[in-house]
Amino acid sequence: MIICSWNIRGLNQYYKIKELDSFLKKNKIDLVGYYETRVKVNKASKIQWKFGHEWVFITNYNYAENGRIWVGWKTAKVDVQAVYTNEQVIHCQVQDKNTTFSSYITFVYGKHTVADRRPLWEQLREIKGTINTPWLILGDFNNILHVEDRLNGAPVHHIEMQDFQQCLDDIEVGQLTYTAIGTVYMPPECSDHAPILINTKVHRAAGKRPYRLLTGYAIFSIVRKLKILEEHTRELHKTYSAAEMRIQGLKEQLKITQEALNEDHFNQHLIEEEKALLLQIEMWDNIHEKILRQKSRATWIHSGDKNSKYFFAQLKSRQSRNTVKCIFNEQNQKLTDPALIQQEFQIFFLNLLGQAAPVMPGNMDEDGMPIQNPPVAVGEEAAGAGYAAAIQPPPLIGNSSVSMEAVRLRLFPYSLTGEATAWLDDLPSGSITT
Structure with a gap:
């Protein structure tokens, strides 16, 4: 370390x-x-x-x-x-x-x-x-x-x-x-x-990747204009194409200056030279950052949508960022095992949403004993009865802090309750066809 x-x-x-x-x-x-x-x-x-x-x-x-x-x-x-x-x-x-x-x-x-x-x-x-x-x-x-x-x-x-x-x-x-x-x-x-x-360990410096300039294509109709522009941008290209090498050279000069300043702390010439080199490094670092941004856009345009190593590297990076690697439970314990994380999510949502009631409300006699569910409708009444049963959500029991109405609205946003259910029951059989 x-x-x-x-x-x-x-x-x-x-x-x-x-x-x-x-x-x-x-x-x-x-x-x-x-x-x-x-x-x-x-x-x-x-x-x-x-x-x-x-x-x-x-x-x-x-x-x-x-x-x-x-x-x-x-x-x-x-x-x-x-x-x-x-x-x-x-x-x-x-x-x-x-x-x-x-x-x-x-x-x-x-x-x-x-x-x-x-x-x-x-x-x-x-x-x-x-x-x-x-x-x-x-x-x-x-x-x-x-x-x-x-x-x-x-x-x-x-x-x-x-x-x-x-x-x-x-x-x-x-x-x-x-x-x-x-x-x-x-x-x-x-x-x-x-x-x-x-x-606490021996490290080896890794070499930097070489800089690659990615060129585009020119449309024939503007070739002549690009040729004229080339004459004016050639010197600009020479100045900024070696930005990384310039930064490396400035850092070497800064290192030499700071080592000399370490031996002679009151040398005013070295102090001024160190300030000037720091300003130069800051300027060229900003230029290099703009070059890298343009290079990254060009790389994505060229290789981003292809079935290439670059594409899968980006895909793996995004999947890694979207992975849940650890969570803390209610006891503030850190969980890193995928099986424990999955189990904790299941427990959380089970407590939040509750479980289905074993008996429908109203299907109990005076002594509180469950009554057998009524027979399923057949024939033409099956469509209306089945549709009504589908849009009436089963009741849930569980977390008392969440109202039953809130649970219904979250799970079944288009459910009918109250007078709307009575209206649906009064509709003639077969009147709902879509």
């Missing part, structure tokens, strides 16, 4: 969503903690959906308006149970489904003042008293342990670090370093905070 922790510094722009999605896939991350997303609660689900249906997220919107902490994981590989949540902490129990790895992980995003962070230190001490198993704390504490850790900011006084240092001593944890086993600090890329990766 690979765990990531990253202060993303805003996740509302498409550029950052795309970069983050690419980062997750490239590094094969299974569990991630995001901080300072700046996403409103009404937009959170839409943005989370863009990472794919395999990802599930928990947040702390109940305690923080802008969702200060997001924790996401792949349900096929990781099992995560939230234990404790507030505006500065999401504390979870994590189990890797493919290995024996199990640990408590606390995702932290501390507030910006000394007084506001003091409840955080007390919460960490309380969590320490409840566990005696491996514990990993990840996040942005908005605090430092040593004066020399401050870069490009106002000087820090010792009093500001004292609470943090004392908390780490009390909970008996140490700082992860560059040389720690399984710990990798990545370049900041689209943020000004570096992500950290905790590796």
Whole structure:
């Protein structure tokens, strides 16, 4: 399992969503903690959906308006149970489904003042008293342990670090370093905070699929106009056809610049160069996204309706999305077995709609004993009698919270009751022919 922790510094722009999605896939991350997303609660689900249906997220919107902490994981590989949540902490129990790895992980995003962070230190001490198993704390504490850790900011006084240092001593944890086993600090890329990766397995990077330009056909009557247009669009094509290669080149330059900036933090030329490269990457990412959208439409037009591998791949994807993989019953138990899911649906609708009454109402004598059903009509009266019986629904017994009239109207929207039934009975035999 690979765990990531990253202060993303805003996740509302498409550029950052795309970069983050690419980062997750490239590094094969299974569990991630995001901080300072700046996403409103009404937009959170839409943005989370863009990472794919395999990802599930928990947040702390109940305690923080802008969702200060997001924790996401792949349900096929990781099992995560939230234990404790507030505006500065999401504390979870994590189990890797493919290995024996199990640990408590606390995702932290501390507030910006000394007084506001003091409840955080007390919460960490309380969590320490409840566990005696491996514990990993990840996040942005908005605090430092040593004066020399401050870069490009106002000087820090010792009093500001004292609470943090004392908390780490009390909970008996140490700082992860560059040389720690399984710990990798990545370049900041689209943020000004570096992500950290905790590796529990070896991964191999997969090569990217080559870009293919799909051409169409030209109608003979407009060939000449297309030839004229070709002269004006040739340079445009040269500029934008290699968008993916341009983005890759810009990322390589950004990586080199950030590595140099890591050695010389106050180099103004490198700082300006990093900003310019980030703007260039954002612009070309948007251009590449438009190209991919046009390419996807062309692919569907060309292969979508054919009996091809592409068609069946789309069909399987849609069937997978429409599959009920798990439900929770009334006891809040999670059911994943298809047979148990089917049984739970049957029980639910049986309780909702009820069962057929064994005896028709009115077919009882004075002592409450059932009377044998009247004989079935024959001859010309059979059509009218049979039709009347068909449109009079049998009574149901079951859920008392649902009225009998509501059940009838839901199951038999065109049924006749009351005076309408009497009217039908008074009609001459054979008068209804359709």
